[in-house]
Every structure is written in structure tokens, then in C-alpha cells.
Amino acid sequence: xxxxxxxxxxxxxxxxxxxxxxxxxxxxxxxxxxxxxxxxxxxxxxxxxxxxxxxxxxxxxxxxxxxxxxxxxxxxxxxxxxxxxxxxxxxxxxxxxxxxxxxxxxxxxxxxxxxxxxxxxxxxxxxxxxxxxxxxxxxxxxxxxxxxxxxxxxxxxxxxxxxxxxxxxxxxxxxxxxxxxxxxxxxxxxxxxxxxxxxxxxxxxxxxxxxxxxxxxxxxxxxxxxxxxxxxxxxxxxxxxxxxxxxxxxxxxxxxxxxxxxxxxxxxx
Numbered sequence: 131x132x133x134x135x136x137x138x139x140x141x142x143x144x145x146x147x148x149x150x151x152x153x154x155x156x157x158x159x160x161x162x163x164x165x166x167x168x169x170x171x172x173x174x175x176x177x178x179x180x181x182x183x184x185x186x187x188x189x190x191x192x193x194x195x196x197x198x199x200x201x202x203x204x205x206x207x208x209x210x211x212x213x214x215x216x217x218x219x220x221x222x223x224x225x226x227x228x229x230x231x232x233x234x235x236x237x238x239x240x241x242x243x244x245x246x247x248x249x250x251x252x253x254x255x256x257x258x259x260x261x262x263x264x265x266x267x268x269x270x271x272x273x274x275x276x277x278x279x280x281x282x283x284x285x286x287x288x289x290x291x292x293x294x295x296x297x298x299x300x301x302x303x304x305x306x307x308x309x310x311x312x313x314x315x316x317x318x319x320x321x322x323x324x325x326x327x328x329x330x331x332x333x334x335x336x337x338x339x340x341x342x343x344x345x346x347x348x349x350x351x352x353x354x355x356x357x358x359x360x361x362x363x364x365x366x367x368x369x370x371x372x373x374x375x376x377x378x379x380x381x382x383x384x385x386x387x388x389x390x391x392x393x394x395x396x397x398x399x
Contacts, residue, residue: 136288139278140169146246146272148173150239152232153203154184155192158250160296161285162275166248167201175244176203177235181210182317183227183304185324195295206234217315223306225261232269248272254282300337301390308341310393319345322377329372333365337388346379351388 143149143166151163153176166174176196180189189205196203208231210216215226235247249266251273256263266273275285282301289297308323309315319342326340326348335356341349350369352360359365360383373381 135278135280135284136165136292139165139274139280142274142277143169143174143248146170146248148243148245149272150175150177150235150242150244150247152235152247152249152271153178153192153196154250154302155188155195155296156250156302157282157289157296157299158252158275158285160195160294161289161292162248162250163196163201164199164289164292164294165274167199172202174201175242176201177238177247178203178205179231180205180207182320183210183306185302185305185328187328188302204238206231206238208234211317219306219309219311219313219315221311222261223311223315224304225265227304227306228262228265229269232266232271236269236271246270246272248274251276252280252282252285303339303390307393308339310341310343313344318377325376326373326378329376330369333369335360339388341384341393342378346377348373348378348381349384350382351384351386354387357383357387 147170149166149170151159151166151174153159153163155178163174163176176192178189178192178196193203193205210227210230213226213230216223216230220226232247232249239245239247247269249271251263251266252275256276286297305320305323306315309319323340323342327338330338330340330350335352337353339351341351343349350360360369370381
């Protein structure tokens, strides 16, 4: 693959002169951080969020990767647990949360004399219900991957060429996205989801979600080609026992399989 599109991305980022990358350690933001570092060197920094909506393992991996490239990283810890507008989990929760988090990012960038905050949304992100995109627009956050025309698959392809460890990493999302709109978010619910998903990953399952309904029902979403292995008597029994210990009363498997943003299906236009 000719790297002309990557060159275009670096050219876009170079025009900022200085930039803070909203960095989660996922596929998209890792690719963006690499491009920003290539384009701006020490004039690119990483802003990493650490709070209850982000799995601690993801935070630690993000810091480790930034440090491995010699990129300065700064941790931002937004207070959300006492914010009833967020924890009550309305349909625009993502907008409210992103406005708060990226508002802090923009304040920090200004304090440090950094020209712009950039983030890793790609072209595929424009097709789903994503109220957080509105918050980014209102705050003047830039999305270079969209501007350069990158799809998710292209990001993975280029990441593989660049030997980035995330090129085949399963897509992740904020833990709050596991709880249906209108159901109260609590730290204990988020920890249940995080622990359950970590456990399923430890069994070798790849792209997955554990949705928490009603505070005690786990709806597991797996890739279709992994369902048969899950349905073996031994695996089902082991998963059932483990998730019961975590705190779930009912454990179910979604027969449709993994679907990013599946909880958005209840939103009526």
C-alpha cells in the first residue's frame, strides 16, 4: 500500500503546529497519536482520561504506549460520579460527558499553549447515533482522520504497516455504553461489566460486549464465529458461575451477536 493517505494525514496535522491528542489507547487514537508524533515530534502531546467509564487496563496500556514513543502524556480525571446529568443516563449522555471531558482538554491545552485538541473519529463513526460528535464540534475539536478520509478498515491496514500493536485490537467503547439509556449508572455496575468482559477476553473471546440490563441481567454479545465455542457445556457452565460471582443474577447470550452501539436501537428518530 502506498502511504500517500498517511502523508495527507500528517500534512493536515502539521498545519496545527502544536496539538494535544485525546488518547484512549484504542485502534483509532493510537494511529492518530502515531501520525501526530511523526508530524509534530515533541510538539504533540497525549491527553488521557482516567475515570470510571474507562477500564483501568485501557488507561494503563495507553500510558505505556505513549511513553514507549517518548510522547509526553497528561492524565485528566473528570468527576462524573456526582454529575446527575451524566449518571442518570439520558439518551444524550455521551454529549454531556464529552462536553465535560473535552472541555477540560481544551482548558488544559490553552494552559499549556497548545493550539488544538484532536481526536480519532473516522468516517465510519458518522453513520451511527453519536451525540458526542456534537460536543466536539461545539468545542472546536478537530478530527483529522475524518478530514483525511480514513475508514476503520484503512486505519487498521495502515496501523499494521506501521507495526502498531493495536492494528488488530478489538473495538472498544466507554463502559457506560453497556447500560441502557434511562437506567442509572453506578460505579458498581461499571465494575461488574468491566470484570465480566475482562474474564471473557481471558477465555480467548475477541470482539464482545456485556450489556447490563436492570442491574442484574448480563446480555453477552459475541462475534458469530465464536458462539459455538461459547455454547459448549463446559464454557457455558464456567461463564455462568463466574458472572454469578461477579454479581449478575441472569446470564444470557444475544443470538444476533456483537453489534457496536446496539443500545441505540431503542432510540426513536
